[in-house]
Amino acid sequence: MTATERVTRFVVWFVAAFTVVFLMTPLIVTIAVSFGSSTVFTLPPPDWSLRWYLRLANTRGLLPALMVSLQVAAISTTIAMALGTLCAIALVRGRFPGREAIATFLISPLMLPGLVIGIAMLQGFKALGLRDVYASLFVAHVVITLPYVVRTVAGALSLFDFSLIDAARTLGCNYPTALMRVLVPALAPAFLTSGMFAFLASMDNYPISIFFTDAWTKTLPIQMLQYVEETPDPTIAAISAGLVLLAILVLIIGDRLVGLRKLADF
Amino acid sequence: MTARAAPSHWRDPVILLAVPAVVYLLVVYAYPLLWLLMKSFTGPSGLTIQPYISFMSDPFNWRVVGNTLRVAAWVTLFCFVIGYPAAFALARAGTVVQIVMLVSIILPLSIGAVVKAFAWQIVLRRDGVVSQLLVGLGIWDEPQRLLFTETGLVLGAANIFLPFMILPIYSVVKLIDPRLSEAGATLGATPLYNFTRVTLPLTLPGIVSGVAFVFSMSVSMFVIPSLLIGDRFQTLATLTGRSFLLMRNEQLGSTTAVILLTLAVAIVVGSTWLARRLGGST
Numbered sequence: 001m002t003a004t005e006r007v008t009r010f011v012v013w014f015v016a017a018f019t020v021v022f023l024m025t026p027l028i029v030t031i032a033v034s035f036g037s038s039t040v041f042t043l044p045p046p047d048w049s050l051r052w053y054l055r056l057a058n059t060r061g062l063l064p065a066l067m068v069s070l071q072v073a074a075i076s077t078t079i080a081m082a083l084g085t086l087c088a089i090a091l092v093r094g095r096f097p098g099r100e101a102i103a104t105f106l107i108s109p110l111m112l113p114g115l116v117i118g119i120a121m122l123q124g125f126k127a128l129g130l131r132d133v134y135a136s137l138f139v140a141h142v143v144i145t146l147p148y149v150v151r152t153v154a155g156a157l158s159l160f161d162f163s164l165i166d167a168a169r170t171l172g173c174n175y176p177t178a179l180m181r182v183l184v185p186a187l188a189p190a191f192l193t194s195g196m197f198a199f200l201a202s203m204d205n206y207p208i209s210i211f212f213t214d215a216w217t218k219t220l221p222i223q224m225l226q227y228v229e230e231t232p233d234p235t236i237a238a239i240s241a242g243l244v245l246l247a248i249l250v251l252i253i254g255d256r257l258v259g260l261r262k263l264a265d266f
Numbered sequence: 267m268t269a270r271a272a273p274s275h276w277r278d279p280v281i282l283l284a285v286p287a288v289v290y291l292l293v294v295y296a297y298p299l300l301w302l303l304m305k306s307f308t309g310p311s312g313l314t315i316q317p318y319i320s321f322m323s324d325p326f327n328w329r330v331v332g333n334t335l336r337v338a339a340w341v342t343l344f345c346f347v348i349g350y351p352a353a354f355a356l357a358r359a360g361t362v363v364q365i366v367m368l369v370s371i372i373l374p375l376s377i378g379a380v381v382k383a384f385a386w387q388i389v390l391r392r393d394g395v396v397s398q399l400l401v402g403l404g405i406w407d408e409p410q411r412l413l414f415t416e417t418g419l420v421l422g423a424a425n426i427f428l429p430f431m432i433l434p435i436y437s438v439v440k441l442i443d444p445r446l447s448e449a450g451a452t453l454g455a456t457p458l459y460n461f462t463r464v465t466l467p468l469t470l471p472g473i474v475s476g477v478a479f480v481f482s483m484s485v486s487m488f489v490i491p492s493l494l495i496g497d498r499f500q501t502l503a504t505l506t507g508r509s510f511l512l513m514r515n516e517q518l519g520s521t522t523a524v525i526l527l528t529l530a531v532a533i534v535v536g537s538t539w540l541a542r543r544l545g546g547s548t
Binding site (some may be wrong): 002004011012013015016018019020022025026027029030033034041042056080083084086087089090091093094096097099102105106108109111112113114115116119120121122123124125127128140142143146150158159197200203204205206207210211217218221224225226232236237239241242248250251260261263264265266 | 275278280281282284287288290293294295296297298299301302305307340348349351352354355356359363365366367368369370371372373374376377378379380381382384385386387388389391392393394395425428429432433435437444456457458472485486489490493494503510512517518519523524526527531534
């Protein structure tokens with residue numbers, strides 16, 4: 001090995017170690033602070049305690065915001081999974097012109113600034129006569145969750161060998177049974193994974209939700225940010241730690257379903 | 267099966283399955299965006315570019331545009347310098363290291379910006395981790411506050427967007443046969459020549475999409491600057507948000523929103539075109 005190669009190797013592995021530490025820093029800091037007894041975010045904490053978790057229950061507005069977020073995420077993800085899966089089938093199986101343009105259009109909400117989409121929707125919904133806060137949140141969040149479903153399900157479908165369905169039919173299954181026995185199990189992992197990540201994206205969304213909340217209906221990120229600005233104390237770290245835990249769960253299930261490397265596909 | 271072999275045609279019945287999703291997005295997403303675009307060019311007496319002229323004639327707004335592009339450029343540069351070697355390490359690592367790296371890249375992706383930006387508020391304090399580390403290494407003589415500074419904003423934003431640089435580069439690096447460089451070396455190429463003539467061109471499409479992702483997300487970030495630098499420092503996105511949420515100045519907000527939208531679309535279209543060209547030539 002030449003000297004240059006050794007230096008390059010060293011730099012690459014040093015950067016890799018730095019990357020892991022750097023990326024994990026916010027998560028570790030959040031969890032450490034949430035279990036600390038200090039009110040002023042001292043790190044490492046002088047003593048460990050659960051006081052911030054106990055305070056969660058008494059923090060005004062937090063529980064309702066969590067409920068709103070869970071409902072919005074669940075309903076919008078369900079709608080997006082139905083619309084998105086149908087559309088993914090059309091994109092992969094169809095032979096009509098403009099498929100690529102349609103695919104780009106469906107993924108585009110991920111690529112445009114959320115804030116601008118939010119502002120446009122705020123005014124568009126007003127023009128369409130949609131004023132209800134809840135309904136607006138549901139309708140808007142389908143736009144956030146749909147790209148995740150279309151991207152993942154279309155990816156999995158394009159890898160699926162459709163001659164397997166013909167094989168099942170040759171072996172005596174009728175067409176619906178063949179679909180149920182062959183296609184559904186093959187697609188289920190990608191389908192569920194896309195749903196989980198869509199759910200998280202909805203739960204975490206700030207820039208679009210901010211335009212569809214009022215004094216009574218707030219989603220969790222909005223309520224959290226307001227809380228950070230008004231009374232910054234580690235209670236927020238305790239909720240954040242909960243969200244980190246949720247993400248870890250999703251990652252573990254996603255790993256079991258489709259594997260970590262697939263999750264990293266871009 | 268014969269239908270599938272036929273040339274593409276609008277009459278393919280499978281297209282009907284795409285209709286609900288497409289119609290949904292047209293009504294609640296495309297129509298509002300077009301409406302925003304139209305409205306920003308409509309004055310009391312028909313078509314006008316007056317809002318854009320008055321936006322550009324205010325030196326404050328130029329400072330806002332400058333802030334936006336400068337911060338986005340620094341974030342992108344930081345992410346590239348760290349992300350490029352990290353993508354190689356990820357592609358070439360053994361199983362255990364690869365799993366550790368993948369988890370540390372994917373896990374933060376599924377956690378919201380509010381959570382991470384809040385954590386960076388703690389990290390960047392005078393008694394925070396970064397300050398302690400720099401004093402410990404002897405780089406700083408005394409603890410300093412990085413929160414509410416531009417450096418702190420760049421650091422926090424780079425942390426949040428770094429996965430979007432690593433993953434696209436990783437996706438092309440893992441396709442490169444490591445024996446290519448060995449072959450080059452056997453044929454007498456120096457490491458530098460090997461890198462600039464073999465590795466770099468092959469990874470360019472990944473670099474282009476990573477840079478495009480990080481730059482466009484940094485231009486339009488809203489939560490991160492409001493938590494890490496505050497109101498005194500305005501970017502196009504924070505100004506857009508403020509004009510709607512606080513100032514109730516919809517005219518200014520629509521103008522800046524359309525500028526942001528144009529920037530984002532230009533980056534997406536430009537980078538797709540560039541990546542396709544580079545992908546085709548190598």
